[in-house]
Amino acid sequence: MDGMVGKKSSLVWAVHLSLAALVLLWLFPTAGLFVSSFRTGDQIASSGWWKSMVSSEQNLTLRSAAPTEQQEVDGKFVIEGNLFDGREASDISVWGVSSKAIADYKPGDTAELRKGGTASVQTNGDYRLEHTEAFTGKRGTRIFVTATIAPEFTTENYKNVLFNPNNREGMAKAFMNTLTVTIPATIIPILIAAFAAYALAWMDFPGRALLIAVVVGLLVVPLQLALIPLLKFHNQIGIGKGYIGAWLAHTGFGLPLAIYLLRNYMVGLPRDIIENARVDGATEFQIFTKIILPLSFPALASFAIFQFLWTWNDLLVSLVFLIDSTGETTVMTKQIVELLGTRGGNWEILATSAFVSIAVPLIVFFAMQKYLVRGLLAGSVK
Amino acid sequence: MHPVFQGLLTILIGVSGCVGYFYFSNLFLDKVLFPASGPNAGRNINRANIVRPWLFLFPALAALGLYLAYPVVETLRLSLTERLPNNQSQFVGLANYKQMMAEPKFWEALKNNMLWLLVVPAMSTVFGLLAAQLSDRVKWGNIAKSIIFMPMAISFVGAAVIWKLVYDTRPVEQDQIGVLNALYLYFGGTEPNTWLTIPFWNSFFLMAVLIWIQTGFAMVILSAALRGIPEETIEAAIVDGANPFQIFFKIKVPQIMGTIVVVWTTITIVVLKVFDIVFAMTNGQWETQVLANYMYDKMFRANDWGVGSASAMIIMLLVTPILVWNVYNARKEMR
Structure with missing residues (x-):
């Protein structure tokens, strides 16, 4: 159908060219950082990265x-x-x-x-x-x-940033810290949300519509509002600043999207399967674990990717709930912001550190793009 | 204990705790509280089924209440009180709001936020629509989409570093290493600019970062919507002799208007919360302040919880219309 519209060859060319221009525009900034991370400080400072490809x-x-x-x-x-x-x-x-x-x-x-x-x-x-x-x-x-x-490239920057134990500004520790925050903060909300989503999708009880509305409302509540009250709360119950606080906060902030996505997906599962299982005497708990959970895998994967990207890339929650004055628990985003302040001109350090933190989400993104797109569509078009 | 083990332990405790809670609470309900046997079997099954949804919902509701609903109320209370030395607080009415309104930095943040709200959702949606329409018509469209979508995976902080390199400035006698200045000089500029310090325009250079990130999101959603348009409407238009531009603007865009609005409002929410980009790139200097960063400044640098909470309430106020609209739509759909 679209072929018919695009029959005029001049228009086809215009489409190709403008899309190519758009793609280049979108790729160019990231490519710059990527190439720069393989150049020495002198090279970066003396010529633009786009000149580094040719003699x-x-x-x-x-x-x-x-x-x-x-x-x-x-x-x-x-x-x-x-x-x-x-x-x-x-x-x-x-x-x-x-x-x-x-x-x-x-x-x-x-x-x-x-x-x-x-x-x-x-x-x-x-x-x-x-x-x-x-x-x-x-x-x-x-x-x-x-x-x-x-053209000359070096992996020296990565060695220095990741594997040099004497480099106090290195990313190795921050990398582990980010990982430590991210994994529990991704897994725990999934489970809690899955049960709630099942109840909201397939159980009948008074107030169900109201609860769904509340979840939809909470989706957009800015987490800025939660900072001070929760920090006070964490101090009162004695966990203060640390990993536990960060995990709890990420869990809380991730739940509305998790419940919303999973409920939307579970509602679409065929009614027959669930009714038949009920008739056959399966308990709700069995239905959930044996039928709903396996069938909902795509939605679970979508949310897991969202939550992973969000917690990995987060700065604000870590600043407020995790990083104390010792700086032992610093995460990569915070480390990069600090480098921007202290090493603003040392692009070889900045570029490499930034790329170390970007690399993991990019791998996840390209490996699981299908689920990410599916999740986005389920999360917003409805 | 090493944090990594602490993390693994937390996963273990968290996951087994959740599973254990759900399993044993259900077991307790079915076997002890309302056993489905004995004289009242029928009534007990009904009762158990009334209680069960709340067993499933309880952990989620508790977390939502504590981490999202309670803070809204508490922030409202804090914004109306003054913190006293010995952990006490005192009700001061609207004094915090008045103090905030008297600060030029607040008005600068509000003005900039409004500017962001006008520019970023519009540009992201337009670029997203363009990318969606174009990439659906070429064979390498999927690769193009992946690349335009890619910035979604990059953190705001990472994006800030990427774009700081684009905006970098060197003295005029040296080679420029920032592509923007290189282009500017190539096309006849005389002096390299320090882009992020030019008042008013520097906000736009920060917005470019968010547009760059959000366009991929808009593209994915709008591309799906464009594909969902019934073929007949387009065929009819072609038969009637419409040109490609007419088909796009008069046939396709009106049919996906609902989706465009959803994309627009979703990006609006992101814009209202934008913090990392400004924090990492200018930290609100050179008149680039935005509300979220202003709030962070007040709360954690000036330690003024009252004014900080008041500015957080302003963000909440700006989000509220979209919140109401979303809830309204969700309820309409469920009926």
């Missing part, structure tokens, strides 16, 4: 070895080495010895140094400094080169 001509400021390395050869003092020491070799097109004239010499030329002596640089970065007197000073001579740099 690019860059202006670099490099240093020769320090004067302590000099050797005396035939009455001359010489410092030799390669400018790209330890880095991927690159092709130098022009170079200079002053920041005001960075392109005065070609590879193989010899330049006069300001402090006396001469320097020569080859295409591959080999250099040779010569002087009749000894070189002085602590640091090597600055040499400015314009070089074609091949």
